[in-house]
Amino acid sequence: MWGRTHDPKVTGMSLRLRMRQALPEAMRARDKVAVSALRSALAALDNAEAVPVDGSGPRGLEQSPVGVGATEAVRRELSERGMADIVRAEAGERLEAAARLTAPAQADRATRLRAEAAVLMRFLDGPDPEAHGFS
Numbered sequence: 603m604w605g606r607t608h609d610p611k612v613t614g615m616s617l618r619l620r621m622r623q624a625l626p627e628a629m630r631a632r633d634k635v636a637v638s639a640l641r642s643a644l645a646a647l648d649n650a651e652a653v654p655v656d657g658s659g660p661r662g663l664e665q666s667p668v669g670v671g672a673t674e675a676v677r678r679e680l681s682e683r684g685m686a687d688i689v690r691a692e693a694g695e696r697l698e699a700a701a702r703l704t705a706p707a708q709a710d711r712a713t714r715l716r717a718e719a720a721v722l723m724r725f726l727d728g729p730d731p732e733a734h735g736f737s
Contacts, residue, residue, distance in 0.1 A: 617685045618647055621725055639718035643692045650688055651677040686726055693719040693726075 615623075621640050628636035653676055680688070700715035 617682060617689065617725060618644070621689075624725075635714060635717045636721045639692075639696075639721040642718075643689050643722055646688050646692050647680065647685055650684070651680060653678055689722050690726060693722040696722075 621644055625637065625640045625644070628640060696715040696719040700712040700719070703709070703712040703715070
């Protein structure tokens with residue numbers, strides 16, 4: 603498994619960078635659980651940086667922005683703590699969903715959700731999500 607050779611808590615790199623670097627490693631290792639968890643968490647980080655679109659209504663083609671960068675949107679910049687909170691929330695959502703899956707037919711899905719939460723928690727304080735208030 604990619605996690606044995608890759609320490610997700612390496613200091614000096616941002617949480618997002620560590621997750622982005624771990625994603626191709628997980629893909630090469632064909633670790634579907636890690637790939638799913640990392641893609642989802644990275645998307646959540648990207649979504650959190652999005653700013654609301656201005657309130658201007660539709661405009662005609664002649665009023666469309668023109669030129670290099672004219673359509674680029676400004677993004678919010680998340681702090682390390684903000685990123686960690688989002689990743690922790692992603693892990694928590696998975697654990698909560700797993701706890702709701704009580705039917706025997708849902709055991710595999712619940713197990714996968716717990717495994718995804720564990721992958722995400724490895725990038726934060728430690729490998730055990732139960733130790734961080736999630737159950």
